[in-house]
Amino acid sequence: MTPILEAHDLALAFKGVRALNGVSFTVNPGDFFAVIGPNGAGKTSLLNVLSGLYRPQQGTVRFLGEDLSGVSPQERARRGLGRTFQNLELFRGMSVLDNVKLGAELAMGAYSALTPDTRKEWAIRRWAEEVLDYLHLAPHRHKHAGALPYGLQKRVEVARALAGKPKLLLLDEPMAGLSLEEKQDLARFLLDARREWGVTMVLVEHDLKAVLELSTGVLVMSYGEVLYLGEPGGVRDNPRVAEAYLGRSA
Amino acid sequence: MLFRLSQTLTDRWSRTFARTVRATYRQDEAYASTPMGRFWLWVALALLLLLPLLLPPYPMYVVVLIAIAAVGALGLHLLVGGAGQISLGHAAFLGIGAYTASHLAGPLAVVGILLGGVLAGLIGVVLGLPSLRIKGAYLAIATLALQFLADYVFKRWEAVTGGIRGRTLPPAEFLGIPLPGADALWYLVLLFAIPLFFYAKRLLSTRAGRLWYAVRDNDLSARLSGVDLTRAKLTAFAVSAFYAGIAGGLLANLYKSITPENFVLTFSIQYLAMVIVGGAGTVLGAVLGATFVVLIPEVLNAIVGAFGPQFAPSFAAWRNVVFGVLILMFLILEPLGLVGLWGRIRDYFRTWPLPY
Ligand SMILES: Nc1ncnc2c1ncn2[C@@H]1O[C@H](COP(=O)(O)OP(=O)(O)O)[C@@H](O)[C@H]1O
Numbered sequence: 001m002t003p004i005l006e007a008h009d010l011a012l013a014f015k016g017v018r019a020l021n022g023v024s025f026t027v028n029p030g031d032f033f034a035v036i037g038p039n040g041a042g043k044t045s046l047l048n049v050l051s052g053l054y055r056p057q058q059g060t061v062r063f064l065g066e067d068l069s070g071v072s073p074q075e076r077a078r079r080g081l082g083r084t085f086q087n088l089e090l091f092r093g094m095s096v097l098d099n100v101k102l103g104a105e106l107a108m109g110a111y112s113a114l115t116p117d118t119r120k121e122w123a124i125r126r127w128a129e130e131v132l133d134y135l136h137l138a139p140h141r142h143k144h145a146g147a148l149p150y151g152l153q154k155r156v157e158v159a160r161a162l163a164g165k166p167k168l169l170l171l172d173e174p175m176a177g178l179s180l181e182e183k184q185d186l187a188r189f190l191l192d193a194r195r196e197w198g199v200t201m202v203l204v205e206h207d208l209k210a211v212l213e214l215s216t217g218v219l220v221m222s223y224g225e226v227l228y229l230g231e232p233g234g235v236r237d238n239p240r241v242a243e244a245y246l247g248r249s250a
Numbered sequence: 251m252l253f254r255l256s257q258t259l260t261d262r263w264s265r266t267f268a269r270t271v272r273a274t275y276r277q278d279e280a281y282a283s284t285p286m287g288r289f290w291l292w293v294a295l296a297l298l299l300l301l302p303l304l305l306p307p308y309p310m311y312v313v314v315l316i317a318i319a320a321v322g323a324l325g326l327h328l329l330v331g332g333a334g335q336i337s338l339g340h341a342a343f344l345g346i347g348a349y350t351a352s353h354l355a356g357p358l359a360v361v362g363i364l365l366g367g368v369l370a371g372l373i374g375v376v377l378g379l380p381s382l383r384i385k386g387a388y389l390a391i392a393t394l395a396l397q398f399l400a401d402y403v404f405k406r407w408e409a410v411t412g413g414i415r416g417r418t419l420p421p422a423e424f425l426g427i428p429l430p431g432a433d434a435l436w437y438l439v440l441l442f443a444i445p446l447f448f449y450a451k452r453l454l455s456t457r458a459g460r461l462w463y464a465v466r467d468n469d470l471s472a473r474l475s476g477v478d479l480t481r482a483k484l485t486a487f488a489v490s491a492f493y494a495g496i497a498g499g500l501l502a503n504l505y506k507s508i509t510p511e512n513f514v515l516t517f518s519i520q521y522l523a524m525v526i527v528g529g530a531g532t533v534l535g536a537v538l539g540a541t542f543v544v545l546i547p548e549v550l551n552a553i554v555g556a557f558g559p560q561f562a563p564s565f566a567a568w569r570n571v572v573f574g575v576l577i578l579m580f581l582i583l584e585p586l587g588l589v590g591l592w593g594r595i596r597d598y599f600r601t602w603p604l605p606y
């Protein structure tokens with residue numbers, strides 16, 4: 001089985017701040033891979049390197065076996081690398097439906113924009129509705145995304161990303177700021193999507209407990225360094241994690 | 251176990267529900283899906299076709315001006331309201347269309363107008379290039395530079411533009427039928443305006459609209475959703491300029507004489523005013539805005555007429571002030587423009603006589 005994502009020896013620094021320092025890990029198809037670490041650990045920087053927004057000073061990223069260096073963010077998205085953001089990045093002035101439709105275009109095949117293709121539009125709409133339905137967003141389809149409550153906006157962002165049928169979806173703290181009930185709902189949606197649509201996921205969290213039982217593999221980071229990489233079962237017993245992370249937050 | 255079952259049941263139920271709702275999607279996606287809507291669409295079209303029979307010559311001339319301005323405003327609306335870019339050079343593209351049409355006039359009028367649109371669209375791509383690097387006020391200044399450059403070229407490139415004396419056109423013809431006055435030219439204007447109106451609506455409600463709105467709202471997310479920003483922006487500039495070029499060609503055939511004065515900055519600003527006054531977001535707004543902006547001077551002239559010609563010079567001086575104040579009022583009091591105003595009036599009457 002070829003891994004879906006291989007990060008090798010990534011390093012990234014901002015004027016002296018080492019955001020990533022020799023980070024390597026592998027994600028296999030079907031994984032629900034958790035990246036955990038306190039605030040400032042470098043989790044968002046890692047996702048930005050993976051999705052092509054930051055160029056690492058060292059190291060390589062391979063996606064579906066191909067080296068991604070020099071590949072633009074939009075091309076990575078088209079190849080099946082999806083992404084959601086920690087701070088909401090919705091198209092606020094667009095309806096929920098249009099947000100999801102824009103994502104759906106990645107999956108349904110784009111057409112030349114100046115010659116509207118009714119058949120393609122129809123297919124995009126149907127798939128977008130399926131995703132909306134799946135995430136229980138259908139009643140909100142015609143509302144402006146920016147006008148929704150925070151929890152729903154987060155869900156719209158997940159819907160937009162899932163609508164693109166990504167092969168790998170990078171989720172940056174999708175649970176942050178949600179109520180317990182919303183967190184459980186979202187976790188269920190994500191697990192269902194993984195099972196039904198075969199989406200492999202990398203989920204970033206600062207709360208260790210929230211994701212440990214869901215994940216198939218875990219990377220724990222602190223100050224840009226890898227503290228732990230492996231099965232979720234081994235995290236709690238790891239002395240480095242206990243010292244750097246659990247010790248402080250517990 | 252019971253939980254699982256109830257969950258499966260609710261999921262099954264919501265799927266079935268979604269399937270029934272799906273039948274109604276078709277209605278969202280069509281323009282006039284209800285029989286009533288279709289009826290009014292045909293009434294409106296019939297009215298447009300009969301207009302020259304119903305209106306005296308001068309009001310008809312003003313209506314033709316409005317329709318031409320609406321085509322130009324639609325183009326700018328796609329760019330400003332759609333892709334969130336700004337342009338102070340819209341009049342320059344009207345000029346490109348107008349001068350092109352002046353060379354292919356009379357029996358070739360339709361070809362000349364179309365070619366003017368295409369040429370303007372191509373040059374629109376050039377105007378779009380700065381938008382790839384800069385935004386907002388800086389982009390406004392860059393487009394202003396193009397406006398001034400175009401002014402200069404229109405005045406100096408005498409072989410093509412006739413310099414400051416400009417160019418004159420013979421009456422347009424369509425399939426051998428001469429279209430001498432505004433009432434006859436009206437049909438040529440409709441030939442372009444109606445399809446362009448529906449095309450603009452269609453563009454905004456399909457992929458092009460989504461790409462443009464995405465660029466307007468969040469370019470980071472747009473990129474990570476696979477949107478090619480360069481392409482989306484340049485397409486918006488090109489389509490916008492194409493509409494302006496068509497409007498310019500129609501205007502040249504209406505005026506039958508054009509000079510650089512017809513395409514100066516003032517008109518670029520008037521087009522922006524149409525888009526702002528018309529209100530954010532809708533194609534109909536651009537048309538209402540065009541109506542409003544074209545009618546202001548006419549109404550002011552009528553007032554002057556009522557007071558007597560001796561007041562004309564002082565009123566002329568005040569005209570631009572009134573114009574400016576009205577635009578400011580819209581910006582401050584009714585940011586959604588005429589469309590927003592109309593929506594509120596409608597809501598008021600819908601709930602009348604019981605507010606809330
Ligand atoms: N664009 C940036 N410019 C400068 N420093 C940055 C930038 N992005 C992140 N950093 C720094 O890199 C470190 C890691 O940040 P981040 O990746 O956001 O962590 P996390 O997502 O784990 O909270 C922090 O010290 C942060 O200040």
Ligand SMILES: [Mg+2]
Pocket residue numbers: 043044045086
């Ligand atoms: Mg972060």
